[in-house]
Every structure is written in C-alpha cells, then in structure tokens.
Amino acid sequence: MTSLTARVPERVRTPFTHVPGALWIVLLFLIIASTINPFFGTANNLREIVIQCAVLGILACGTSLLLIAGLIDFAIGAEVSLVTAVTGSMLMAGDPLVLCLAAGVLTGVAAAGLQGLVVAVFKVTPFIVSLGASTAYLGLALLVANGRPFSIGNNLENYGLGSTFSIPNVVITLIVVALLFIVLLRCTRFGRHIYALGGSERASFLAGVRVQRLKLLAYVIAGVTVGVAGITLMARAGTGSPTIGTGYELQALAAAVIGGTSFSGGRGTVAGTLIGVVLLISIGSLLALMNVSGSVTNVVTGAIVVVAAIVDQVRSGKLRLVNTLA
Amino acid sequence: MTSLTARVPERVRTPFTHVPGALWIVLLFLIIASTINPFFGTANNLREIVIQCAVLGILACGTSLLLIAGLIDFAIGAEVSLVTAVTGSMLMAGDPLVLCLAAGVLTGVAAAGLQGLVVAVFKVTPFIVSLGASTAYLGLALLVANGRPFSIGNNLENYGLGSTFSIPNVVITLIVVALLFIVLLRCTRFGRHIYALGGSERASFLAGVRVQRLKLLAYVIAGVTVGVAGITLMARAGTGSPTIGTGYELQALAAAVIGGTSFSGGRGTVAGTLIGVVLLISIGSLLALMNVSGSVTNVVTGAIVVVAAIVDQVRSGKLRLVNTLA
Amino acid sequence: MTAILEVENVTKSYGATQALKGVSFSLSAGRTLAVVGDNGAGKSTLVKILTGMFPPTTGGLRLDGEPVTFNNPRDAHRAGIEAVFQDLALVPNLDVAGNFFLRREIITPSWLGPFGVVRKRKMARVAKESVSELHIRIPGIDGQEISKMSGGQRQCVAIARAAYWAGRVLILDEPTAALGVEESGEVLRVLNTIKKERNIGQLVISHNMEHVWAVADDILVLRQGAQQALLRTADTTPSEVVGLITGAHQIKEKA
Amino acid sequence: MTAILEVENVTKSYGATQALKGVSFSLSAGRTLAVVGDNGAGKSTLVKILTGMFPPTTGGLRLDGEPVTFNNPRDAHRAGIEAVFQDLALVPNLDVAGNFFLRREIITPSWLGPFGVVRKRKMARVAKESVSELHIRIPGIDGQEISKMSGGQRQCVAIARAAYWAGRVLILDEPTAALGVEESGEVLRVLNTIKKERNIGQLVISHNMEHVWAVADDILVLRQGAQQALLRTADTTPSEVVGLITGAHQIKEKA
C-alpha cells in the first residue's frame, strides 16, 4: 500500500467546514448598500436587519438540516401558520403562557414529524409528502383560526419586542438555535449521520444506520424550529393568521441554497445558511429604504438571488463541471 | 461470457413504459366520487373536468420533461402570469392576433430559456435559479400589467370556450401537446438523452452528450408549454392578471410526482403525469360539488395527495427500500 | 471446528430472474470459504442476503446453530458480520474516519446517544492505528473525501473498515478487484492474519484463482444461481474449479 | 508504424495533489500500450485527460502529429477515441442498447437531428450483432436496466460499447476487474482481434501482469504520478515491471 503515501493532501475542506462564496457577496452587498443609502449602514438599521433575520434564520436552520439529509419540508410556511393559530387561540382563551408555548412547539414538531413518519414508514418521496402537507396544514390553520387573522394583544410583547442586556430577545433565540444546530451538525453523531444520509442513503443503510428513524428524527428536530419560529413571528407581529407563514418555505430554501447547502443532500453548513438569510433580509431592507415599488423589489430580489448563485459558482472557479463531472 | 445467458429476463419494464399506481387510484377515486355525489359522474361534469385539465395538463408536460432531466422550473406560475400580461397588453393594444399569440409563446420560451441559459452556462443549481426567477418574473408581470388584472374582452373567446367537432378546443390543445411530448420522450433521440441526463449527468457527459445544451433545450421546450398554457388560461378566463398563474408550479409538480415522475430525475412518463393531473382536478371537482368549505377542501386535497403517494408505494410492493437500497 | 453461519437452501428471485436457486453451506470459525462463479452467477446476491440487505426468497440462515433473520444490515453487524460490498458502499462526502466509524462513532458522554459529541481526534487516531495494525497505510485519514480518492484507495478503506469491525464473519466481494499487485498481496496476507488472530470465519468472492488459493480453505462454486460444487481447496485444482465455473466440468456429489 | 496519439509531458494537479508529474509517450496504430502502476499512481487521471474529461494542467496531446485540445469527451469521440472508464460511466436507468447507442442513436429521418425518431429495433439488433461480432454475448439486450445487472455484466456492456465505436484509439481502465476467468480471456482475445482487424491503437490499464502480457506491446509504468519507465513487453519480465511499480527497481533511461 506504499503508493498511497503522499497522494492525499494533509488538510482538505470537508463538508463540515465549507464556507460559501455567499459570505463575500454579503459583505460586498453590505458595503455597496451602505454607499447607496445613507441609512442602510446605520447601527440602528443594521440592528433592525439582525432582528428581522430571527424568524427566517430559525426556520432556515431546520431547512438546512433537512436538505443536508436529502429531505425537504415544503410545508413550513403552512406549519408556521398552524403554530400561530394554535398558540394564538390558546393565548386568547387565557391558557397559561407556558402551556401555550409548549403547545406551539409541539404543533410544529407534530406537523413536521407527521411528514417524517410518512416518509420513514412508507418511503414516499419527501417532496410529494410535504406538498400534500402544505395544502392540508393550510386548511387546518384556517379551521383552527376560524379563517381569520387574530390579535394576541399584549401577550408575548416582552419577548417579541424586548431586549435582554440590550440584545433583542428574538435575536437571542436565533443565536441559541443556530449554535445548537451548529453543534448538532458539526459535533454530534446525529450530525454525522445526517451528512452520511444525504451523501448516500444506500451506504448509510449498509453501514447499519437506522436511516428511516434518522429521517423521522430530522423532521422532528426541524419541527422544533418551526414551532419556535412561529411563536417568535407572532410575538413580533402581535397577531397571528392562518396564512401568516406563507412564503417562508421558499425563503428558507433560498437562504439555505444560497448559503451553499446542496439541494441533493450531503453538503451544507448552518453558518452558510445564516449568511444566505442575512443576504435575503439585507436586500429587502435596502429596497425598502430606497422605497422601491413592490414590482421592482421583486425583480431586483429575484435577480440578486440568481446573481449570488452565479457568483458563488464563478468564485469557486469550478463551474460544477469539474465539481460533479470530473 | 456464457454465464450471462438467461440471466436477463426477456422483457422488463423500462422507464419508458412505467404505468404509475396513480392510475388505479384515479379509477377508484372516480368510482367512489360518482357514488358519493350524484352530479359527479354526469357527462357534463366529466366534460368539465377534462376541460379543466387542459391548462394544468399542458404545464405538467413541461414540468415532467424537466423533472425527468433532473431539472426543475419553480417559476412556471410567475411565467404563466407574465405570458398573460404580455399577450393581454398586446391584445388590448389591438395588435394582430397571430402576433399576440406568438409573443405569448415567445415570452414563455424566453422566460424558461433564460433559466436554462443560467443553468447551462453557469452550472447553477436549477432550483435556486428558478426560485430567483419566480420572484423576478412576478415583479415583471406586475410591471407589464400595471399591477392589476385586466379583461381581454372577446378576444380568444372562440378558442377558450369553443369546440371543434364537439371537442373543446382547449382539450384539443392538451391532446396535441401531450401527444407531442409522448413522442418526444418515448421516440426521439432528444427524449432518450433527457432520460440519460436525469439518470446520470456524468455518464451522459462522458458519452458525449452535450449536457448543457440539452438542459437549455429542455427549458426552452418546457417554455413552449408555459406560453401555450398561459394563452389557454387567458382564453378560458377572458382575464389576465399578474398573479393569475400563482400556484400552478406546485400543482404541476404534484401531478408529475403523483404520476410516478422521480423528483431526482431519470424516471417518469407523460401518461403518468396526465393521470396525476386528472386526479388533482377530479378531487377539486368533487369537493366543489359537495360544497365543502375552502379550509376542508385544503385538508382533504392535501391528505389525498399524500395517500395517493402512499398507495402507489404500497401497491408497487416495494416500499423503496428494495427499489433504491437493494 | 464449529459452524458460525449456516446457509440452508437459500434462493432469491428478482421478479422473473432467479439469481439464486438453492445454496447451502456452512462457515466455521478460523476458516475461509471462497465463493466463485461466472459473472451473474449470484455471488453478490448471496452477499446481500448474508448481510441483511434483503431477505432470501426461500431458505434461511443459522447463527451458531440457531435460526436467524436479518432485517437489516444492523442485525448482521450485531451478529458480528461485516462485509466489503462489490460497489464498496462508502459515503462519498465523508472522509476515511467518517466512513470507518459510521454509526459506531466514538462519542462522549456516551449516554447522550445520537447527541453525544463525536471525538474526531480519537477516531482519526484509532482509524489510523487499526489501519496500520492491518498493515494497510492510508495517509490523510481525516482529510480527503472518499469521492476524491482513486478506485484502489477507496477499496482499501472499505476493506480496512470491515476487517476492523468483523467479530465473527468477514465477507469480501471481490476485494482485490481494483488493487495493485502489492496491495492485493497485502490484503491477502492481512486476511490470513485476521483469520488466525481473531478466529473468525471468512467468505471471499474472487475471480482470481491465485487469490482463492492464497486464502481459501473451501471453495463454493456457483453457476447461474445453482450450487455447482463445494470443495476443499486441498482436494482440487484451479483448472478443475475453472471447469466447474464454466460448466465444462460437472460434479454430482455435494459436500 | 505511425503514432496516432502522442502525449507530451502531461501533468495534472487536483489542488495540492499532483496526480501526474509529467508523462510522455506515443501510441501507434496496431499496437497496445499497457499502463501499470500502484493504486493512486495517476492512471485513471491519465485516462480522463485522454478522453477530454478535463484538460491537463500542463503539457499537451498530439493527434496524427497535430497538437489537439479536447474540450469534452465529444471531441475525443470525434477523434476516434473511446474509453471504458474505471467506474464504467453507464447510465443506470437505460438498457443495454440505450447505453450502447447513447448520443449515436440510429434515427429516421436523420435530418431531424435531436428530434429524429429512434429506431429501437434496429439499434437492439445492431447492438446484438456487434456484441456477437466481438464474441461477447449479452442476452436481453433491450430489456433490463443497467442498474439491475451484476458488476461483471455492466463491465461487459461498457467494453462492448467502447470496442464497437473505437475508430482510432481504444482505452480501457481496468477492463477485467469485475470479470470472471472466462470473460476476461474473451475480452483479451477480442482486444487482440480488434487491434489486428481495425489497426487501432489501444491503451489498457491493468493490475494483472498476465493480462498485460497477453495484450501489450509496450508497458508504461507510473509511480506516484511520475513516469517510472516505458518498456517493450518483449524486453522485460513481469517481476521487473512489478519491481518498477513498487519502487524496488529503478530505470533511468526513458524509451
């Protein structure tokens, strides 16, 4: 086996340590944005951007986890709505706060976990399951909330708008969730299995990994982020609605993919995903500050997402041909 | 090489001839629905169902093609809206009909083709490109249509509502498109390359297939269906709007996947996809006839989609473990 | 000499194809059985059944004389059976240590189960040590992804892993197919060492008669799914075995 | 004896890894060059460069004496170069004929290009004929998907395809790795027949010295990416070549 010597370089970037090109794009974007708009770079606005990252960031952690495992949850928008509907109804009915919050998180876990169960037990393609789930959960949210938005009054106002040690509470939640996910994916056995599952389900199965149980667990953990994000969203807005989460699934997927998470599994990092979140939210903030109209905002946001992906591709200097074809 | 003899059965089902389990589900559903609701099985209602399949069916042909090739267009909803915006504005401006229709189809081709170009040239993940595109095209449609729905008057009324030899014109369009796609996928060199690309991009590349050109071509052909579907939708409704196409992307994906098209490429048939379309549309029709509320409709539709996928899995008797893991 | 694993009249059909038409043999501690046969003879199918990838269509397995059913590879692992598959079954995006310890990561604290923290350094060290114990050297053990290794390098990783974990039975499906001359020799030597040191049973599939003779105590010949012969290596010759493989030769008695 | 393909001081780096450190040789019509070397020596990397999968980092190729650049495998195909890759590079969801004719489907009418109708029957027939012409029999040629075939069956398909299409140069990366004794012999015989009948150049990678001696006129020895020796088969012995592979032996002069 002597010939193997010195063939393998000492330290190469592994899936765990991949820093996406999006980081440079975000930094570039922040600099350009600060130049274009005098308010953008102010401490106040940057603080606002970070606050706005909270809900999407929490959701995107779960989405990354699923994508890395080769799974997908397309229903998180509807699930977030369902969480607000359940928690909101309970809050309005005067149930104790702790119970309401627990119910919210549990709703997220149950909603995502049910998908995981179907995927694990019946081996149905995750995408079709979550497509069906998103429709069904939207209906459920409508039923629970009587089809209309509702206010939660002053409940959760401290959490949603308050700060602790002058760090906004919702940002603290994001930081905690993100750190937990980083540890989970980088350091734990579970995290390694998630990467393995996404890399090759067959090889993981043959290595004895309980792949179906692992899938279920991944959905359940992602469900926790949905529950926490739903509560956070409601706390920030002071209202809930059976459609309040609509669109978050696409944003979370976009953030993850921009941040270097592979759509076909096995690759991605929480750090990268958070960079994607910051990019998306910063674009929105800049365009709002510039008072760009809704139509133009859409055009520009879409274009920047694509350009970010292209730049990442060009920067990595590989244009995938070499990545995947060589 | 003698040992190879008699190992391979004479005729096995190839990806080209796969009939999805959804067929049985659809037949079962149609029978049950006719029993539950006296109106469902009437000739009139069945005719309506077929008519309603037209737009989604045309779109789903393109979506299948892309999925089989391992690609995806998540922006077809926005593209359909854009097509109606462009064609509608031209119609209202009094441009000649042929020009308007050509412009519509060309809009679809350009919108999808642009994604194809980015995917082919920069090797960016198709999903992220189409996510960006869907946002950008929505904005474009809003700009083109001045942000509001519009009527196209009596233009296209003959096409949208008329019949030829008592077959509704829009159904004729669907049949023509579907037949073309069946021939394209089953019989032509292009079709074989699409299956090969979806099966293994690397192996196709090494066999000398111009994979990037092929991807572009797939998007362009899918773009034709978007153009045709957009025009058909507008002709049926007499209305266009910058949001009229919203949701078709998910429905088309659901139809294709229910019909046995693999989300990871290489497998699927147009016939299967059309069965998926019929299933989705029939569910909607039955629920409408039963005057079920919107929320319940959502819950039931979502559940049936998941159940259809499970039944397909169970019926094929393999539960994927053996399919993909053995 | 006790039989660890007994295979009793196992068959396997893939739809219309009968890949195995009734195979029976037993594997004893400290002995190596070579399974030979033409392409498509059903060798890999046999491996897949023995490792719990799927159950046989009919027939069964016995472990230490007790009937046993493997529902998945985990069950087989528990029974001490490890395998190198023909397609290696490595996870392409993990590195050597990642594949080596997949599912059996060293964690701390251990009661945390799936959420225990993986001890990367220790795993890399243990992987390296075990590899050198097996006289296989794989440098950069905690760097390079498997997907960026050469065919032979991958095969070495798969062999090292299976050899490290095998407690009772070690199964190797064409282990030297991608290996160079020296590497092949090394692997064969290691197999013989393990057999002696750990007193485990080995099942080796190979098309190379030289390799078969270097390791095998017994030879099972498959032909188009049927069990053609079960012989002692000492009692036969390479040319006789080749004749049995191709069908030029027939043996009636079954051992 | 004219050189079809000349390789001039080709190097290839993957990031920090130098997989090829300067390789030069020429391939002539009617002759077979064996490329040998340890695992990770850079053999497959060389194949990838010769087939246009990626360009060399430095150095170049000449075709009939003219400098040539392959931008993709298609360019190499055009130049008459066909290859069997180590991982076979077959499309798993297509059947034998589908893989055999991939990109070169027989269509009618031909001016329709990509939209021409594929003549499945004819393709299946031609594939069968060519296969039998090559003395390789693959039954059920238009049925079974590649993904459902055994390792050896797949390798046979890949070899048959490359052999059928090769006009000038046929490259085979470990073509007999998964093949049985008889099948290997058949392939070696076919290679010699093709060489004579079509007067093409062949480049064969193998770890099996017997196989090398059965087909090769010349032998190129790589070691850790460097060109160790280029010898005539007639002038050397298997043990000398093995010595060169492992580094036990050194040769200064380069042919």
Place this chain on the structure above:
Amino acid sequence: SSSSSSSSEEPAAGASAKPLKVALINGVLTGTQSQCAFSGTKQVLAAGGHTWADSSSAYNVENELRNVQSAITQGVDMIMLWSAFPQSAQAEVRAAKAAGIPIYLFWNNPGADVSADDLLGSAYYDFKGSGVATGKWIADNVPNAKVMELTGSLGSGTAEDIMAGTKEGMGSSGEVVVSQDAAWDSAKAASLAQSLLPSHPEVNVIVTHNDDMALAVIRVVKQLGLQDKVKVITESVSGDAGIAATKSGDIPFAALDPLAQYGIDAMTAALALKTGGTAEKAIQIGPSHYDTAANPDLAFCNQEYMK
C-alpha cells in the same frame, strides 16, 4: 350558519317567494372581508328560509370557473360571485348565462366587457372611495402630513385603488414619503415599520390597508416611543382587537369596511331582483358609510356578529 335575525333591516322579498338555493362563490381562500360579507348574505338567506351552497376558489380563476360550473350542475337558482379577479368575470357570467342561471356580481366592478344585461345585478365595493376618505381625514386632521403607506398585496388592483384614492383625497396638504407592499401581512408590516421609521423621522401618519397590519405597526410605534407623534390609521377594521383599538382611539381613524352590511345590502337587492321586486340593479357601496361616529357597531364584523 346564521340563525339570528336580529339584523336591523328586513329582507325585502324573503317572505313570499318559494325557498331558493343560492350558490355563494368566494374568490379568495381566507380573508376577513369576504367572510364578513358572506355572513351578511347568509343572514339574509336564512331569514328568508333560503338555502345556500358555499365554495371557495382560492385566488385561482380556473377554480372559480369550476365553482360556477358546479353550481350550474347542482341546479342552483342563482349565483352570488365574489371574484378573485375583480376586473372581469366575463367567462363566469357567460357560463351562467348559457345555463340560464342568474348571476349577481358581488365585490366586482363588472368591467367594460360584461354587459349589464347579462347580470342579475352587481354591488361594487368602492376601494378608491375608501382611499379618498382616508386621504381626506389626513388632510383634515394631520397638518403637513408625511405618510408612510403599508399596503395590501399588489396585483389584484385593490391595493392600487386604495393608494390612488388616498393620494387624491389628501391632495396637496400632505405627501406620501414611503409606500411599501406589506401583502396584508401583519408581520411584514411590523418589520417594514421597524426598519423604515428610523430612516424617515418626518413620518407622522402611517396608513395601513387592514387592522391586523395597523395593530402590529402600533406595537412597533409604541416600542420606538413615537406614539405621540405618529398616527396609525387603517382602511378596514374587522377583527375584535381592531374594533377595540378603534373605539379606544388607538386607531384614530378607520375608513370603515361595513362588510357585513354590504353583504346584507347586496343579497337583499339580489333577492329582490330575482323575485321581481324592486331594487337598484347596480349598487355602489360608497363613501356614505365612512363615518366612524355614525356607525358605532353596525358595520363591524366582530366575533359576535359572525355567529
């Protein structure tokens, strides 16, 4: 379904006619506005002993056509259509006409392409008028107004009409300094307010297009300590919390959406037209309703009312 007939207005033709079956087709999936309006229609129908069949089109024009078609198949006596695409419902009208079933456009502006002869009647909700009322209130109550607009989703024409009306009503006495699409979404409105208020210190009025957004924005304004400087007003009020905030003065102005009343008026007119009574063929729900003081509870669509 509604059983209370405590509504102040008696259905015009309810008592004498034979019971009708009416298809109620809701173009949207969710939304308080359509719910309130339909609850009004159902009150009228229940009081007259009529029955109805609900369906929802979820913003999809083909679903709407399907719903019209299935109403026809079921043989309903008339159709009340709240179209998702309020500029034109000609295909739906055509289908109903072909089947000989009267159709009443509800919410819609029939548009130039629909002939009034093909309709049983129509009741158009005047979004622009609502916007004008808002603009006028600003002009009268906020000197030198600097307005931030947080709108409903673009694309349906509704938000665009309100925006145009607001500008018109305000005239030269104020100025819209920032206008952003908040998509009827409270969370989005809160985010926008939070990030835009610091960079637009001049803003003294925030116009939101529904009460959910208003309530979320009020929280933000309070948190930023701007409640004395910035007034938050809304186009419509329908939820309990919104009503409470309007009564308490937290929302100093709401261009009331008398949606339940709108449903009552439209259904009453439709029944009258259907049974040969007298009613205006085209009703426009106009600015006469936009008077907070004069409409204390009637116009609201609160939980109590919805029962």
